[in-house]
Amino acid sequence: MSSIKESAPTSESQGEKKYAKYIIQASSPHLEAAAARRGDLSKIDTPELHHFLALNNAVAPGAIMVNVSWVYAGEEPGEMGAHAHPYAEVIGFCGGDPKDADNLGAELELWMEDEKYMITKSCLIFVPSGVKHGPIIARNFTKNILHFDIQLTKGDFHIKV
Numbered sequence: 001m002s003s004i005k006e007s008a009p010t011s012e013s014q015g016e017k018k019y020a021k022y023i024i025q026a027s028s029p030h031l032e033a034a035a036a037r038r039g040d041l042s043k044i045d046t047p048e049l050h051h052f053l054a055l056n057n058a059v060a061p062g063a064i065m066v067n068v069s070w071v072y073a074g075e076e077p078g079e080m081g082a083h084a085h086p087y088a089e090v091i092g093f094c095g096g097d098p099k100d101a102d103n104l105g106a107e108l109e110l111w112m113e114d115e116k117y118m119i120t121k122s123c124l125i126f127v128p129s130g131v132k133h134g135p136i137i138a139r140n141f142t143k144n145i146l147h148f149d150i151q152l153t154k155g156d157f158h159i160k161v
């Protein structure tokens with residue numbers, strides 16, 4: 001009769017476990033991949049973000065691309081230039097006050113093709129494959145804001161301006 005303890009993995013080291021590579025923590029060596037991603041973005045304007053988590057195919061083989069950043073209250077991070085890519089993307093902006101989560105605490109000017117949207121609430125933006133998006137300009141940050149993007153690709157970040 002085996003106990004739970006006996007059936008548990010023998011290794012307690014994260015590095016020796018089969019799926020440890022899929023658990024991306026802030027201290028993981030993901031920042032090199034993030035730097036490489038930024039290099040791919042050299043053709044367009046990019047905002048200054050406090051990027052702290054990155055998942056992608058280089059960090060975890062087979063993974064899609066996810067980036068998570070903070071913008072701090074009072075900052076002016078600049079804009080993300082207009083671009084398109086041959087895969088869909090989800091862009092999220094979340095106001096950092098859990099007691100007032102709907103309120104973004106900033107103003108977003110978002111362009112989708114030739115349409116302009118002004119957004120002041122926490123939001124998820126779905127960008128279908130091939131749709132030009134941007135510039136995305138964020139202003140008047142009165143709160144810390146959590147920002148993320150999910151690129152539905154297992155490949156590299158590649159853009160068409």
Ligand SMILES: [Zn+2]
Nearest residue numbers: 083085089133
């Ligand atoms: Zn994009």
